[in-house]
Amino acid sequence: MNSAGSIGTGVFVGFVLALILFALVMNVAADVTRENLNNATNTDYTLLKYDYEISKSNYFESLVYYNEAKAEWLVSRQKYLENKNDENYEIFIKSTKKFTLNIAVVLENYNEMLKKRVLSDDSFDDITRNEQISRIDTLLDKIRDIKKQLNETTKSQLTIETLKNLSRELQETYAHSQHIRGMIVTILLKNKMKIVLTDLVNDSLKMNENIAQLKASGHNTTEMEKKLCKLNEMLNQSYANYQKCVNLMNLSTSESLVEAEDLFKNTYKSLYLTKSELLDIYNSIPGEWISNLESANSTYVTKGDGKAVINIDKTDNADIKIYVVGSVTLKGDISSAEISLKNLKEIESGEGKAYGGEGNIEITGKDLIIEVSGKDINIAIAGNGNATLTGTGTQKACDKGLCNTLLWEGKNIKFSK
Amino acid sequence: MKNKIDKKILIIVILLVLSLCAVIFIITLTNTGEYPEENIGVEDMYPEDSASYPPEDSYPPEDEYQSLNEMEQALNESANYNISEMEKDMKILESTLENVSQNKT
Structure with missing residues (x-):
């Protein structure tokens, strides 16, 4: 019985060891195959x-x-x-x-x-x-x-006739070569331009978010906003040109391909200018403002028009900075919140506290419901909670370090440190 | 007595196998060939969220955008592919051959 038990144990241990050896061999083999590929x-x-x-x-x-x-x-x-x-x-x-x-x-x-x-x-x-x-x-x-x-x-x-015929055939192959060239060149330019546009749109969104943070912190960003607005118009035009190029490519005639190539060239110049404008806006941010951005550590940033309802969690204190042309209503645990105002004035409210006008409010607290409505709303939050927005604009929410840039409209957008 | 020794050996073997499994698990986790997805740092995926501002690789836009440079290269390259000069030559060839052909007949 003991002997049978020992044999059984031995077989079991052997089986486990064989499994481990197999797993190791497969792991190494997979690595080698992947590397080779x-x-x-x-x-x-x-x-x-x-x-x-x-x-x-x-x-x-x-x-x-x-x-x-x-x-x-x-x-x-x-x-x-x-x-x-x-x-x-x-x-x-x-x-x-x-x-x-x-x-x-x-x-x-x-x-x-x-x-x-x-x-x-x-x-x-x-x-x-x-x-x-x-x-x-x-x-x-x-x-x-x-x-x-x-x-x-x-x-x-x-004979002269033979040469004439061959020359004519070569002219046909030349026309086909030109057409193929047009297709290849425009496909290459289309692929490259798509990447350029994506990069610039991402950086423009990032700049929009920075401006929202600075404005919510009480800085005057009027000039930067004007420049960004102009830049976004240029980007929209470039995107429209890109779409036109794609349509011309789809027509696939020699003329449409030439037109698409020329439009790609001109749009490239415009995109180059857009990049310079973007650098210009970045360089116009004063040094001390940049340090504001560095220390902001925002988990939620939004910029737009309409209404925002933000719930701040009970767990930790959050730092909420808001600029608005309209009103801000605070509900929840207002008694323990620290509030500082710039140009906004307290107004009548049925429930909680309300502030109106054009200006900034900074709130440090937890377990709060903040309702913001009006135009040119800029909100930057470092904390945990969720937001519901109706209107137009953009928002960026970070949840446990993962950030997504979205359109303004959205329900229960979660954000956390 | 023999039964006791067998049990001890069995426990030692099981412990050895378990520790071997643990070592293999650690090796698998630290294997650079296949980095476990859950261990990819968030900052690697989203450079804009890294502690330093601005992140070097994406923002602020550098003087030279890599994608813009690549597009410029593609534009310069497309100029190399231009063979429109040949079209004129071929037309001259065709008209010359036509004229010579008419004179000969």
Whole structure:
């Protein structure tokens, strides 16, 4: 019995140890696989970027030969136009073949470069990438076919009509190349601009929040608000331009793609200006105000028009700073709250205490209900509680360190330190 | 007597296995290859909430926005792809060949 028990225990311990060993091996294997996958992806993109650089240099190199062939062709053309003898005609036909072949080589290298550009850029989604690559490959086949025909045509077979036809076919491939270029360039610019717009919108929201904090603390932010308002108008215009570019891209005609590219260029200039304006607003904040912002440690900041009902928890004291053109009503544990006013005056109230006018109020306390209504409401709170807002504006609520910027309208928005 | 020794060995083995499990658990938690999601610092996810103000990586906007730089690069790069000069050359080629063809016939 004892022996059987020992064997059973041994089997159990062995089983547990085997499980642990298996878990360890799997953990190591998973790490190695993950690391290898990451390395493989990075290496792939590095190689593809290298491929792109090579194809770019091939394209520019072929442009040099193209220009030489063009110069030679122009001379032969001139000579033939001046003296239309057989010798000059033969030289002209020969140089036309060379020039046409060089056009084909440039177009081939150009499309190879575009293809490598698409492959080496991770901002293309799979569908777009495959679509563009497939179009380029079809075009490359056509160009290579023209090249082959030119190379295989003997001197005796080479007629002016053959050259005319091949030249016409090359013109078609050129038009397709231009269209593909338009698509690729605009897709790249669209992807980049989307990131720029997101960055600027985020920073504009952050600035809006800073202004709300400063205004709630009693600082005069009129100039900054004007500048931010102008900046937001510029941002809205840029976003409208971005949407227009996307619509033009969807039309997908050569003209619409050219128009979209130009609009992207102009919008970039406007976005650059917006960034400068944003820096300008930031630089206009006096140093001592920045220290206010540093020490604010706000868990809830809001700026807008309408009504805000804020419940401060019973647990800890909260610091509430408010600027309003309207009224503030306090309910709850008012007796233990510290209240300081700037320009606001106490007004008649059925319940609790109420203050009205245009100005600031700072309250330190807990277990409070604060109702704020009117225009240009700016609230900054360091504490725990929740808020319900009706009206228009923006708000940022942090709960245990996680912050979300939302539109003003919202119910029971929780905030905490 | 033998039964007692077996029980002692069993307890020691169980304790050893438990401590081994604890060590493996600690190694798994501190493994840089797969950092447990619940241990990601909030400040890493939301730089604007870090104690220092302003956070270096997002605000205030730096003199040069990385995304703006990348867009500028894309614009400069798009200028490289411009082959509109070729269009003129091809038109000259076509008209020349047309003229020569007419003269020859």
